[in-house]
Amino acid sequence: MSLTQKVIQNITTPGKYQDKYGLALRVSPKGSKAWIVRYTFDGERRDDGLGKFPDVSLAEARETAMAIRLSARKGIDPRADRERAKEVANSAFTFEDDANAFIERHRHDWSTEHAHQWEASFRDHVYPIIGKKAVCIIDTKIVISVLDPIWRTKSVTARRVRNRIERVLDYSKTLGHRDGENPARWRGHLQNVMTKFTPAPTPLESMSYIALPGFMRRLEDEDSRAARCLQFLILTGCRTSEAMGALWSEIDWEHSIWRIPAERMKGKEEHEIPLSQAALTVLKEVGTRGKSDYIFANRNYTGEMANNTLRRLMEKLGEPYTVHGFRATFRTWLQEKTDFSNELCETALAHVVGNITQRAYTRGKQLEKRRPMMDKWARFAVERMQPPVPRQGMNPVLASRTPILKPLQPFS
Incomplete structure (x- = not known):
C-alpha cells in the first residue's frame, strides 16, 4: 500500500x-x-x-x-543527469561567496583584527585570481596559481593564505557546494609540489623600553591621527584593534576610564583601563569628537582607519618593530622597573589570571591599584618631551595644543 x-x-x-x-x-x-x-x-x-x-x-x-x-x-x-544538475546548481557558488559567508559565520568568535587579516589576505592575494570562480571547479592547479606569486616573497602570508583557502573549501564541501579532496591540503598533497618555506626577515617584536621616550618625542612631532592613535595605544597598553576601534562612547570622562566592551576584546570579557593625564590629553587633541563615533576615525569620519595604518606609520618612521610589540615593551618595563605584582601587570594587559576557580572568586578590576601603574608608565614614556614647535600648514587643532605633558618631575 x-x-x-x-x-x-x-x-x-x-x-x-x-x-x-x-x-x-x-x-x-x-x-x-x-x-x-x-x-x-x-x-x-x-x-x-x-x-x-x-x-x-x-x-x-x-x-x-x-x-x-x-x-x-x-x-x-x-545519475549522470542528477550530477549535471548538481554541477549547474553549485556553479552559482563562487569562492568569494563562500569565503565571505565563512568569515561572517566566524566573525563573532574572532577579534576585529583577526577578521581584518582574513579579509585583507583574500582581497589582496586570492579574490583577484579565483574570487569569481565556482568553488566546485577549484583544483590543485588553480590553488597553486594563487600561491606561486607570493610563495617565496611573502612566505608567512603565503602559508596563512593556503591555510585559509583550505578552510573555506572544507566549508564549501560541508555545504555541498563541492566534492572530492581539498586541493589546498598541505600534508601529503601540496607539500609534494611546493618548495619549503624560506622565511623572509620579520620585524623585531618589540622596542626596548629604554628607547621608548625618544620614540614618543618623534611621535609628538607627527601631525597625523595615526600618530595620536599609536600614542594612545602605547600609553594604555592595549591591542591594536582595541585602539583603532575605540569609540567615544567607551570613554568615562568623569572617572578617567576607558571601558572596552566584551565583543571587542580578544578574551570576550569587558576590560577597563584607567586613563593617565597623558592619555586624556591625546583624546582631547585628536579632533574627531562630535564628527565621528570613532576616536581615531578615517579621513571621512565614517569608520576606523585602515588596519595597516599603524604598521605603515612605523615603516615611515624607519622602525623595525611590530605595533603589537609595544605591549611587550610595557610588560618588560613593568617587570624590570616597578614592584607591581604579576597579577596586576597581567590584568593591565587583559591577560587571563589564575585558574577557573580563582577567577570565579576574583571579579574586581583592581582599577585603583592599576591607576598609579598607568600614571607611572605615562611619566616614564613622555618624561623628557619638550613642547613641539608649530609648523606651517599644520592642523590648527594640533598647532595650538599643549604637549602631551607640560614640564613634569623627572622620572624615578
Whole structure:
C-alpha cells in the first residue's frame, strides 16, 4: 500500500517500507528515515538515495522517483543527469561567496583584527585570481596559481593564505557546494609540489623600553591621527584593534576610564583601563569628537582607519618593530622597573589570571591599584618631551595644543 505522511511519522520499527514509483522508506535501528528509489538502467538494477525524511517530504520524494524512472526509460542515465544538475546548481557558488559567508559565520568568535587579516589576505592575494570562480571547479592547479606569486616573497602570508583557502573549501564541501579532496591540503598533497618555506626577515617584536621616550618625542612631532592613535595605544597598553576601534562612547570622562566592551576584546570579557593625564590629553587633541563615533576615525569620519595604518606609520618612521610589540615593551618595563605584582601587570594587559576557580572568586578590576601603574608608565614614556614647535600648514587643532605633558618631575 502507499505511504502517507501520518503513517510515516508513526513508523518506529526498522525496515524497508514500499511506496509507489519504486520509492521506499528505509528506517534504521536508530530511528532515522531515508528515501530510496529502485529502477533499472541499461540492464542494471539500482537503488539511489533521495535524502532523509522529513528534510525531503513524501511529495518531493515521489516527484523525484517518477522523474528518475522516466529518465531511465528514455535511455538517460539518471545519475549522470542528477550530477549535471548538481554541477549547474553549485556553479552559482563562487569562492568569494563562500569565503565571505565563512568569515561572517566566524566573525563573532574572532577579534576585529583577526577578521581584518582574513579579509585583507583574500582581497589582496586570492579574490583577484579565483574570487569569481565556482568553488566546485577549484583544483590543485588553480590553488597553486594563487600561491606561486607570493610563495617565496611573502612566505608567512603565503602559508596563512593556503591555510585559509583550505578552510573555506572544507566549508564549501560541508555545504555541498563541492566534492572530492581539498586541493589546498598541505600534508601529503601540496607539500609534494611546493618548495619549503624560506622565511623572509620579520620585524623585531618589540622596542626596548629604554628607547621608548625618544620614540614618543618623534611621535609628538607627527601631525597625523595615526600618530595620536599609536600614542594612545602605547600609553594604555592595549591591542591594536582595541585602539583603532575605540569609540567615544567607551570613554568615562568623569572617572578617567576607558571601558572596552566584551565583543571587542580578544578574551570576550569587558576590560577597563584607567586613563593617565597623558592619555586624556591625546583624546582631547585628536579632533574627531562630535564628527565621528570613532576616536581615531578615517579621513571621512565614517569608520576606523585602515588596519595597516599603524604598521605603515612605523615603516615611515624607519622602525623595525611590530605595533603589537609595544605591549611587550610595557610588560618588560613593568617587570624590570616597578614592584607591581604579576597579577596586576597581567590584568593591565587583559591577560587571563589564575585558574577557573580563582577567577570565579576574583571579579574586581583592581582599577585603583592599576591607576598609579598607568600614571607611572605615562611619566616614564613622555618624561623628557619638550613642547613641539608649530609648523606651517599644520592642523590648527594640533598647532595650538599643549604637549602631551607640560614640564613634569623627572622620572624615578
